[in-house]
Amino acid sequence: MPAPTSLISVAGTTRVFAARMAGLAVFGPDGESIGRVRDVVAGLRADHQPPRVLGLVTEMATRRRIFVPMLRVTGIEANAVMLSTGTVNMRQFHQRPNEILVLGQLLDARVTVAASETPAVLIDAALEQTRTRDWRIGKLAVRERTGRLGRRGPVQVLEWDQVNGPAVAELTGQPQDVNQLLTVFDTMRAVDVASALHELPTKRRHEVAEALDDERLADVVEELPEDDQKDLVEHLHEERAADMLEAMNPDDAADLLAELAEGDKERLLELMSPEESAPVKRLLEYSFDTAGGLMTPEPVVVGPDATVAEALAMVRNPELPVGLASMVFVCRPPSETPTGRYLGCVHIQRLLREPPSTLVAGALDTDLASLPSTATLTEVTRYFAAYNLVCGPVLDDQEHLIGAVTVDDLLDHLLPENWREGGLPDSEETAAAAEGTGDADA
Known part of the structure; x- marks a missing residue:
């Protein structure tokens, strides 16, 4: 059975698969651009019923991530999400304790097919609209884990209650595969991947970082906020962190190392190859706010x-x-x-x-x-x-x-220190003006 990857207009059916929504453009009723879908927010339930889909995490052109309620969604096409009239709240999105990010946290969870106890990986989630116009995650697409290298198991689309484990994967701390999430990231620029990683819970961010190859991880880390950079360096094994630093641009690697404790900085420099660490050491001799601290040592x-x-x-x-x-x-x-x-x-x-x-x-x-x-x-x-x-x-x-x-x-x-975290523009009114939507009717 092929993986459920097609998008269908809401006007014709009440089901759409979440993984294909990543990156879709979001438009207001008059065709004005709001941003792009970066994730789907669902609310966890204590009664083991299918989670209710609350809305979409939408990234604006200014890199600010906002929340768009699902009740505002009137159509989901192959390349766009259409919204009804109403106001767009420009406040920065912050995940609440009872919420789960479908793409960032739910996909790639290791699960079990209830009927057969077959181990599987959750590769997609179907968003379904009920008669009351609410949305929920009604079905889950899972791929059986065969245990054979190079062999991919069959895909099944099951009811929520026919799969064990996905809703509690993040809460219990069990490791999650990241293949599906990496597939989504593969078509995104490093700066957009960094923005998505910043919004993920710490454990999930670590799992994705561990799965990325050194070159890709280096490109993404260069675009992360300083605190996220330091967190990943501290999480990774020292040898892996040194490999990542070698793959980074020397000036970016020097900026990152300058923020670490002296002992950590010296150990990582020693683990780097001499030819890679030499230009970084030279850059560390300069103050960060001078031409020497700003420059790259690898011009043409x-x-x-x-x-x-x-x-x-x-x-x-x-x-x-x-x-x-x-x-x-x-x-x-x-x-x-x-x-x-x-x-x-x-x-x-x-x-x-x-x-x-x-x-x-x-x-x-x-x-x-x-x-x-x-x-x-x-x-x-x-x-x-x-x-x-x-x-x-x-x-x-x-x-x-x-x-x-x-x-x-x-x-x-x-730019302000928090500009990578959606800090620009530095007021909601400025952000609204830049988008052309603001808190006016969309």
Whole structure:
């Protein structure tokens, strides 16, 4: 039997599967965008009856997560959720003790099929609308666990009371599989995964982090709030934490290590490979609010005899951050920071206008001022505003390139500390204005 993955309009039926709702756009009655679905909230019941579906966790463009009651939902289509008229409460969503997040907590729970005592994994939940227009989780889709490597068991769609264990999986502390949740995360940007992890209970967040590979975990951790970063580092085994730090951008790894206790920081640096820890150690020598503390030690560097074609090939690297790809720095050997003598930079727009066989030395911008490592946050901000840059060179006293500051690193330090937690805009009225909905009728 195929997995229940199709969405059906509420107007035609009263059932829709929760896993396919992740990421759906949410629109008001006039077609205005409210945000995207990030989870489904259900209320736990003490009488073992199917949980009542309370509403949707919706993420707005400002990254603020709000609660939309299910009674406001008039239709669920293949690519959108439609709301009825009424007000949209812009307050930040906070999970209550008697609530469960269907995607974040219920899916992937290890369960048992009641009739046969067959072990299974819960892979989806059907939301059903009753005659009173209330919603509940009426059926559960489970996949039997065969115990054979590479073999996937059959899928069954069962009534709520035909499955044992899913509602208490999080409350009892039993471990949960994360395959279904990882499938949802696989199509999301790292920043959106980080936002979703932030909303999960601590135990569930740890389970997901343990299941992610080092590269993906590093990308996600870079986008997490500081407290969540520290919590995950403290939870992971030291060897795994060191592997994750190696996969992170050196400047992000340095920022994270700087927040840890001195002993923990030193142990993790020792566990990292020397070539990975060396640039991080250099960054830790600078204050976090200076150009040296803001910079990345891995800009695009070429020698004066490199061709335009070679430089363009380097900036085409899909893993290179956009800010770093905007500028190529030309230095005498060595080309690793700290480099030889800094000669100048070439903007990517200039590279695109030059013949591929031309030497980059012939297209140098030697007039652009550089930043000293001691430049303050205010000085760096003025520098970027004055020259309209997204990337700028940082030099030491001997005119060696030691790194580059990008505008995204600058913004991370200019924005309020809680901006990753939905702290921007810093008032509900500002958030409403940014969305164009506010507390007005949607």
